[in-house]
Amino acid sequence: MGASVSDCHSYVIVVLFDGCEPHNLVWVAELPSVEKGLGSEPLVFKKLVNEFAGRYTYLGNEGSTFYFVTTRDAPRKKIVSIDIHTGQETVIVEQQRSVLSQAALVKNTLLLAYLEDVKDVFYYCRLEDPTLNAIPLPIGTITSFFSDRKKDFVSFKITSFLLPGRSFFLDINDPQSSLRVFKDDTVEGLLVDDFVTEQKFYNSSDGMRIPIFIVYRKGSVSSKSPLLVYGYGGFNISLTPAFSSSRMVFLRDLGGVLAVPNIRGGGEYGEEWHDAGRRVCKQNCFTDFIEGAKFLHRQGYGSPQTTAIMGGSNGGLLVAAVANQAPELFRCVVCQVGVLDMYKFHKFTIGHAWKSDYGDPEKEEDFRVLQQYSPLHNIKSGIKYPAILVVTGDHDDRVVPLHSLKYVATLQHMNPTEGGPFLARIEVAAGHGAGKPTSKILREAGDIYTFIAKNINASWKE
Structure with a gap:
């Protein structure tokens, strides 16, 4: 109210x-x-x-x-x-x-x-x-x-x-x-004319046309380029073009390519687009994202060995789910404050309000859908997973940290020698993200992009 x-x-x-x-x-x-x-x-x-x-x-x-x-x-x-x-x-x-x-x-x-x-x-x-x-x-x-x-x-x-x-x-x-x-x-020292933004479209597995933004330094793209794919796909929220200082470090200083697919579940094309990526249709989000990564690789933007994916909150659910469904497509995953236990998300703090997008685990029809993609419950042993960094805050009262902690513990338990590494970054005295002091934002961004660079072999450009 x-x-x-x-x-x-x-x-x-x-x-x-x-x-x-x-x-x-x-x-x-x-x-x-x-x-x-x-x-x-x-x-x-x-x-x-x-x-x-x-x-x-x-x-x-x-x-x-x-x-x-x-x-x-x-x-x-x-x-x-x-x-x-x-x-x-x-x-x-x-x-x-x-x-x-x-x-x-x-x-x-x-x-x-x-x-x-x-x-x-x-x-x-x-x-x-x-x-x-x-x-x-x-x-x-x-x-x-x-x-x-x-x-x-x-x-x-x-x-x-x-x-x-x-x-x-x-x-x-x-x-x-x-x-x-x-x-x-303005950002001192940033020459924006050195970079280009493209918008392309690709078809998902059911033929749906999906837009994708691609940003990179002019003349620097190849199958060896470090590639970061960022997604969300939920709650009628649109991923529109927006500036990020940390992403610019990835683009300028690590020679990377940024891609943002506007998958179903968001609000980019209105409520119909949202409906096509929620509840019983939630799998469309994951499929759209996977097909976007394949499209980028076919077009010569990076390769599975140079690809990192990132998402936060509902986007954390997205990247964790696609890491289960297509681990071979990615070398690195950054899952920020993700909703990862889809059997119990509604039992903690504000989680009950998310039934609008995820359904109600207490209802058999909805549970059967959640069972197919819940990141925590679809981790398999003997799989070579990408390197995964789980990021959370110990005082997150929106997506409580138990999601992240159970998820990374299960990855480590079920795959002690295969894939990885599987790490957790737990910010002390911090929540879901809003109101976080600049000093903590900078330290977190430094850790995240160091993890990405290490695992996709991106080197600092002088």
Whole structure:
């Protein structure tokens, strides 16, 4: 459950969630006047959205007309208005082809970022005229809009694999000609023109077309190149282009290639893409990732002996599962705070909320699916596994460390002489990742990339 106050400070908006399911309820109550004071009388809530039929995110309101982004009957999202007195819902903007990734309402102007093949495209329109007008921007990801409903301007930031950040200013009275850059984030010594980002597409085993980003230094790619494949594939989360200092060290100083396949389970193509990689369809995530690695090798980007894979949280589940299913494709695996015991994940802290993506182990149908891929329970003896580094924090209260500890212990027990090494890095006084101090982030990144370099024979480039 969450609560906020409307832009006009006249209403309180309460949002009720159902675990991690992609839907919520919305209740709205008018606040008493300042003269009466908060608490002078009980709030009377209007149940604006009272069935779990989609996700609603508040944008703003004009009096009793409220504007939301919603997925109801719109797996790629749309903008609607709802009159809180009549309950009448009206579609303002809906685009069938692309996924709405960001939205802001400034005065009478909607600012919209649509994800088109995993790259943000920027549009605006007026409430009285829903015609979308495009504003050209560099290829990348719009991280967020910063705006005040009552002001005439908005600022926003773009990032990409090779762009640390570029901040823009826009006057909504003249969006086409007022756009200007007011700040560029730079990294001293980084020559981004030395690198290239490609987007390619490959077919998974069932013929589904999967996008993949590939980043590398110009003229440095071969089957001997160190290759790092990063994935997630879950909870409707999109892996869009984003800058990472540690990845740049891998690209620039270790001569590596970075690949990010946008596998099913994420939100890159809306709720249908998410549904195609969760619950009974979860195997699609692993198959997409495996086929992505094969595609990269066929295209001359590295080889199994030079390939490392990495993922965190649900992405940790991903890389651990594919290490079980296709160990011959990878030389190194980095599993960060992974969900690895799929029989008991729901029994600890917030794990019960993940049934939306994984199913319920207490139900036989779901258990049979989990049984097929649970990383902990599918470790086999006598298999030459890749080198595996499991990373966790001793105070992780989201994905509790027992997942990582049982997993690495089982690897070591069942394969004492085959493959490996199987190591665990346990950060003390740290959790799932958010809020970790810079000093710990740097030490962890140093250990991870040292482990990768050692196992795929990547050497430091002067």
